[in-house]
Amino acid sequence: MIKVGIVGGTGYTGVELLRLLARHPDVSVEAITSRSEAGLAVSELYPNLRGHYADLRFSNPDPERLGACDAVFFATPHGVAHALAGDLLERGTRVIDLSADFRLRDADEWAAWYGQSHGAPKLLAEAVYGLPETNRERIRGARLVAVPGCYPTAVQLGLLPLLESASIDANHLIADCKSGVTGAGRGAKVGSLLAEASESMKSYGASGHRHLPEIRQGLGDAFGERVGLTFVPHLTPMIRGIHATLYGRLQGDVADLQALFEQRFADEPFVDVMPPGSHPETRSVKGANMCRIAVHRPVDSDTVVVLSVIDNLVKGASGQAIHNLNLMFDCVETAGLDAPAMMP
Amino acid sequence: MIKVGIVGGTGYTGVELLRLLARHPDVSVEAITSRSEAGLAVSELYPNLRGHYADLRFSNPDPERLGACDAVFFATPHGVAHALAGDLLERGTRVIDLSADFRLRDADEWAAWYGQSHGAPKLLAEAVYGLPETNRERIRGARLVAVPGCYPTAVQLGLLPLLESASIDANHLIADCKSGVTGAGRGAKVGSLLAEASESMKSYGASGHRHLPEIRQGLGDAFGERVGLTFVPHLTPMIRGIHATLYGRLQGDVADLQALFEQRFADEPFVDVMPPGSHPETRSVKGANMCRIAVHRPVDSDTVVVLSVIDNLVKGASGQAIHNLNLMFDCVETAGLDAPAMMP
Amino acid sequence: MIKVGIVGGTGYTGVELLRLLARHPDVSVEAITSRSEAGLAVSELYPNLRGHYADLRFSNPDPERLGACDAVFFATPHGVAHALAGDLLERGTRVIDLSADFRLRDADEWAAWYGQSHGAPKLLAEAVYGLPETNRERIRGARLVAVPGCYPTAVQLGLLPLLESASIDANHLIADCKSGVTGAGRGAKVGSLLAEASESMKSYGASGHRHLPEIRQGLGDAFGERVGLTFVPHLTPMIRGIHATLYGRLQGDVADLQALFEQRFADEPFVDVMPPGSHPETRSVKGANMCRIAVHRPVDSDTVVVLSVIDNLVKGASGQAIHNLNLMFDCVETAGLDAPAMMP
Amino acid sequence: MIKVGIVGGTGYTGVELLRLLARHPDVSVEAITSRSEAGLAVSELYPNLRGHYADLRFSNPDPERLGACDAVFFATPHGVAHALAGDLLERGTRVIDLSADFRLRDADEWAAWYGQSHGAPKLLAEAVYGLPETNRERIRGARLVAVPGCYPTAVQLGLLPLLESASIDANHLIADCKSGVTGAGRGAKVGSLLAEASESMKSYGASGHRHLPEIRQGLGDAFGERVGLTFVPHLTPMIRGIHATLYGRLQGDVADLQALFEQRFADEPFVDVMPPGSHPETRSVKGANMCRIAVHRPVDSDTVVVLSVIDNLVKGASGQAIHNLNLMFDCVETAGLDAPAMMP
Structure with missing residues (x-):
């Protein structure tokens, strides 16, 4: 053991x-x-x-x-x-x-x-950045792993295929993210009370949030140079879940966005590229170490929209930490992480 | 009477x-x-x-x-x-x-x-488009008024000052919108059940939604020519409220975004431009005929972020309809619409 | 003024x-x-x-x-x-x-x-106990009014007709009460966080709660002697509302429970006896100074069940306080308190 | 397999x-x-x-x-x-x-x-009634098992020790039960919409509910003769969970209620008698096949209050069904049912 x-x-x-x-x-x-x-x-x-x-x-x-x-x-x-x-x-x-x-x-x-x-x-x-989808081999040998933040996980997984393939304008990325309240931790704050945070939606940190440099670093690694990113997090009246809605302007020849994503994550046990036209729900990953992604190209538009959902406490924190442990100690990669999400 | x-x-x-x-x-x-x-x-x-x-x-x-x-x-x-x-x-x-x-x-x-x-x-x-903030005088004389949709109200009010002043690139606007479930109406649909829609966040219509042409028409009127818009609505686990998060790339000389918004809506009884740095909550307008707006310019960025919140059933529907009635019948403009929002 | x-x-x-x-x-x-x-x-x-x-x-x-x-x-x-x-x-x-x-x-x-x-x-x-339905005349002349607690208001209004008419065994009353989280106030406590209190139901103070002596005093006044009461409050995942479910064993001749309640509250502007068979919802009084009551007599049983709902912040606190003010200062009794509840 | x-x-x-x-x-x-x-x-x-x-x-x-x-x-x-x-x-x-x-x-x-x-x-x-805590041996040999309903499971487990020991007046039992909305199933009904059922509490079937005869049958088996029961279910704004609050009048010599419950369920893998003074939360069993129980004796009272919580979909349905399968097919009794509840 x-x-x-x-x-x-x-x-x-x-x-x-x-x-x-x-x-x-x-x-x-x-x-x-x-x-x-x-x-x-x-x-x-x-x-x-x-x-x-x-x-x-x-x-x-x-x-x-x-x-x-x-x-x-x-x-x-x-x-x-x-x-x-x-x-x-x-x-x-x-x-x-x-x-x-x-x-x-x-x-x-x-x-x-x-x-x-x-x-x-x-x-x-x-220190090794513990996003297995980009760093699996380095994690295996690491002594010190920095598990990615919740927003950075959802955003990076959603944008990686587009940046690695240089399919979008990397200077003007937008990440509009919605998080359940456990993202704010268990501290006793008035703003996190059920009476204050339920039946409402609000953004925070719209002018700059601590996860911004982490996301920018990860996306820059994927793209090969510094990226421009606007990141606005929102507090959503639910316990768990992050929904990242990601916008980028397409450039160059993008034959098949769906195939691009499916190929990128084909071997990843914890990333699920959903069928075309899907709108993943955060509850579909509630309690599970999974990121579900869908890609849309709206009508009359050169903008790609990526929808990326995780459970902030699992794939966005503790589950991903265990995934790292499994890699570091040569366990089965999905050990302890194979239960389906709880729905409803 | x-x-x-x-x-x-x-x-x-x-x-x-x-x-x-x-x-x-x-x-x-x-x-x-x-x-x-x-x-x-x-x-x-x-x-x-x-x-x-x-x-x-x-x-x-x-x-x-x-x-x-x-x-x-x-x-x-x-x-x-x-x-x-x-x-x-x-x-x-x-x-x-x-x-x-x-x-x-x-x-x-x-x-x-x-x-x-x-x-x-x-x-x-x-038919007169019943957005009083752009059409007040035409509404006064109208026989037939089309009350704006909920999303279109929140999005237009948030972008009008920027488009009317040509302060942003009108070809690449993004409106990421979050709505409470009453936006889907009172029909008995499985997806609107508490057991399905609570504790979750999802988008819908990411490839194209019926409110898109309405928003585009209104924004085009404000700008003077056709605009480019990506609009993604999301279903949020709350009863009422819309939070529109709006993104545009600044262009030209924009001296003071805050002043631009305050001046535009100075005489409007139902638009509230909040102080700099604010993040309006949808609950601050729950039950009230009010749109609260805040403007942010994130660090290191040429992107402006506008936050615009309404109660979809009031300023996004019935309250705005009564506002139109008040104008059409020469009532006090705020008659029946002067109660504060309910908070908490 | x-x-x-x-x-x-x-x-x-x-x-x-x-x-x-x-x-x-x-x-x-x-x-x-x-x-x-x-x-x-x-x-x-x-x-x-x-x-x-x-x-x-x-x-x-x-x-x-x-x-x-x-x-x-x-x-x-x-x-x-x-x-x-x-x-x-x-x-x-x-x-x-x-x-x-x-x-x-x-x-x-x-x-x-x-x-x-x-x-x-x-x-x-x-000091005058400010429950207008029992103390209206004394309140009019009072200098110092003690506004009843939220639970005591819902429980007393539901049991008054039965105790005043000696229709139930006053030694074994049961009040099972469910309250929204604003009943716990705006203090920053871990147990009141959305992440802790939503998606869950629990009781508290099952062995004894501070509202017990207040309820017992009021019911004793109505009955004419000390009553026996078991009172168990529960924390419900909603912002506002109290649902009191009240149980008593019928005794003597009770001709018509529905008529008993309707007659008792016929002249009360803020108590609504609903039609037979009703199950009042707390949301039907959300934001309103109103107590809605229904009376049931289950099949095969000598037990009466009374359902009594209020908004804890209105009829259970601030609305009732204003009602007292209206009486003390000879205003129209419903002044400031005439808006319908917000539903949905 | x-x-x-x-x-x-x-x-x-x-x-x-x-x-x-x-x-x-x-x-x-x-x-x-x-x-x-x-x-x-x-x-x-x-x-x-x-x-x-x-x-x-x-x-x-x-x-x-x-x-x-x-x-x-x-x-x-x-x-x-x-x-x-x-x-x-x-x-x-x-x-x-x-x-x-x-x-x-x-x-x-x-x-x-x-x-x-x-x-x-x-x-x-x-047909064997599939409540393992009373029928384990008959279940092992059964060909046809009727899995108990959700309310009946929570109520019976909470009252069994008291009835088997004849510690309470069996003629006047009260079960005030609160259920999450999944208890109403996945059918598309207006009353189950998030917009209708959230932010509200209501009872239903106060005059008689289909689970009443099932509960009465089970309790009668435990007591040895017919019992009198008032059962009022309530719809609670949460997805999962049942909280049964049970009231009975003590009679005879009851030395130690806590010990009575602990001994009754000492060998039960799926019943957890909590320490004295506890108030179990439904979320403590969310997703788990577990019933948590606490017993209270309020001050100045001859009434016992039992608090019994389950997840209606697990111990109240599918988990208990699998428990029955495990018994019928001689599997480890906890096979497939050993994951902790999800909290928060």
Whole structure:
């Protein structure tokens, strides 16, 4: 069994790791940390886990205990992995970071967007961006993986085929994204109350959002040079799910957009290119590690519209983290990630 | 008192007319028709109206009775107003049509999008497009008003200042729109069930939607020539509300976008330009005849983002219809439309 | 105009007072207090009020300013009205308290349930319990009114006819109540997040809830002696609304339950006894100052089931407070409270 | 592998069977029938199943094909299993009926509640009521199992310990039940639209509901004689989940309610008695085959309150059906049913 630890287990990505790992045949969760809930059984905080992880309690972070694990997931706010990852790597423990700490290659850019200096710039060189659809081989050998953000996952998967094939004007990409409220985390904020966030739709960060540089970096890698992107996220009255609606102006000869997407993802277990004319629903991936994509070319238009949906807590976070673990530890790639989405 | 009739009163725009007119000081509802519910008291179908409209029952459409009204609202599927409007106009009754029947000036374009020939092409010449913010004076004298669709209202109000001032590239406009489920009407469809439509987000009509030609016509009028528009509507898990997120590429000298919008709508009672940096929520207009707009210019970008929210049943339908009535009958412009939105 | 002040205006009952009073013909809001938001315009916190109350800003509580009002509403947590009501009454300002501070006649019982000593026991003698359906005449002359709680309003109105007529066993009453989440207030609590409270149903306080003694006191008054009551509240995934399902065992001769209810509330403008066989929906009172009631007698059973629905923020709080104001200041009883509910 | 068929696979219990069986190690789905969707791949109707059941298409019911299965699930409206079960049993195929067809032992009572005569009274003698917590051994040997209804499951599990021990007055039981909207099925009904059923709570069938005789039969079996029950179901604005709040008057000596419940269900894999003071949430069982129960004894009261929650589609339908299959075919009892609930 692969022994894993989870740092910061009280948030939504933490409990989602536990939900998914409960069915992973090769993994044993040895430790889960939380300063605020130390001593509490995980099932006391998350009653869905009653009957699972009978002896697992939140504990204060203990380098010895975490360092005895084969891998440690960070399901923490930014900055925490900066502080702890280096020590774990020295102990021979591999790190899978779900936070933003190692997603940007440029420490200065990170500092500019996060308002604090980068806490572990020396580790950046070996950090691997954990999007298996672009980085599978590098992930296999990685010691330190930065799991992509939720919006960046949905947007990159939707635009990769178009950028890699230079089929669209890369200077004027638009990503209009809609997310369920778990994207805002489990913090007690007035704006996230059911009484405030339900029966309403609003955008946020329209002038600039922290996921913008991450998306731009990934798309730039795919395209070969810097891209221009307008990214507007929206808060949607649902628990889970991201719907990315992506717009680009076609250029050059684009024979068959549908075939382009199908070929690009033919071997990917967690990307599903839907039939022509489809409109994927976020609920079709609820609870599942899957990205469903459809491509449209509206009438009378040179604009391509890509629809890309994921569950922000699974393919957008904990599921993708486990996918990375499977690659790093040579498990079956779909281990623990093979259950269908829950619908309705 | 202005005597009004409502044709097709069982749908959501019908009951919303009744809700709003209950507080209109100058209007008396004399008749409301429904073939399926003839004989039923309106409060039996809509218990929120118990205690209001005590004697009002649904009746079969009766030209005499409707023709005795000063004005008749059509809250019907397309095609019905085609059949009945001419007769009413001849009787001297003015017609305020909430359906799509008279929105497009070109009967052939209408036929192409609605899959049937236009039923009253001779009336098109005198039909006035009932968007008060562009057509106030023509509405005052109109006998036949086509109330704009919900999406077209939100999109046009958000883009008018930019097009009228030629501040953006009119060939590549993008309107990413999110609507609550009442936009789909009160018909019993599986896809509109709570079990199907809640906890999910999806687009529809991504390759072409009937509101596209209406929006394009209105924007073309504002710009002075044909515009290019990509319009993608999305179904959002909420009852009411439309959030239009609008993208255009800036061109020429745009000194102050905020001032441009504030000046354009300075005298409009039902358009609210919010302070810089705002992200309007649809719930801020829930139940109210109001469009709230914010303008953003994202960092590092030549793209302008306009956020425009309305209640699809009020400013997007019944409220705007009453606004038209107020103009046509020289009432106070805000009569019956002055209640604040309900929040939370 | 009646000059009113609002203490504690940032919560949901505060903004609901503003929403309803915006349409009250006889009332002018002169002051609204909030320590945390002092200086902020009300429309900055509640954008639905943009265009209303243009000059109204939250201010720190100022006895002079509040004392210059004819009446002051307290929309505060318990304890605040204890501290401030006496001074206002001495200044000749009448007090309408939406909190629990003056609902229980017995200061010791209050102290036992609220975990602190009663802060103004001397005022209890003159405090009037503001349920107009039982106390209309006393309210007219009152200087200090305790507006009933939301659950107590729904439960009392549903059981009054049965207890007043001694038609049920008063020792074993059951009130199973379901409330929308605004009942928990606008505080930032994890349990009230959309991600936690939606798509779920749970009870709380099943072993004892603070509204129990208030309900018991009111029902005891109606019955003439102490009653036995089991009260279980539930958190329902919706913004507004209370559904009280009430159970009692019939005793004696009960000729016609429907007539009993209809006669009891025949003259009440804000209680609607629905036709036999009805199942009132909370949405039928959304935003309206109305309690709708239906009475059922299940097959093969000596148990009566009463269904009683209100909007917790209106008939369960701010609307009922305004109803009290109307009575105290001799306004038309329905002033400001005559709009239909919003449905859908 | 156990070969199974599903009759009536387009409804919510049908797709839930497919979702759960996708992970069952011992089961192969050989056929799924639907007259309306014959020919369609299951993943075309339910995109969450894309990538699973690649070759499975809906087909018209074919006795040969179904009769070649080891077991057939009926996920159909009432009446269908009456018509088809006998033939299948003769072919040696075991029948697991999720409908109401074989739940009541008395054909006349069935006819009275369902408004049609019983279609297979001769099979009643061998039909086994599939509540494993009371009937485990009979289920193991059964050829024909009637899977309990959703409300009956939640209510019976919550009251069994009290009735078996004669701890409560069995003549005056009250079951106040709240269900998510999937309980109403996938039919296109206006009342089930998101626009109608969300943001609202209502009861239905308050005077008598078809689940009443089933519950009464089960409780009577537990108690040893006929019980008196008032059962009021409510429609709750959520997709899944039932919350049963159960009331009974204590009698005799009841030493320790908590211990009574814990002992009764100590060996049950799918009943979880929560710690004293708990208030189980329906979301804690979302997607899982689990019933969580808490027992309360309110202050100053001789009434016991039991809180019992299930997912109506899992423990209330398809999960319990698979549990029955596991017992009938000697699989591990939890096979296919061991995943934690999804939370949030």
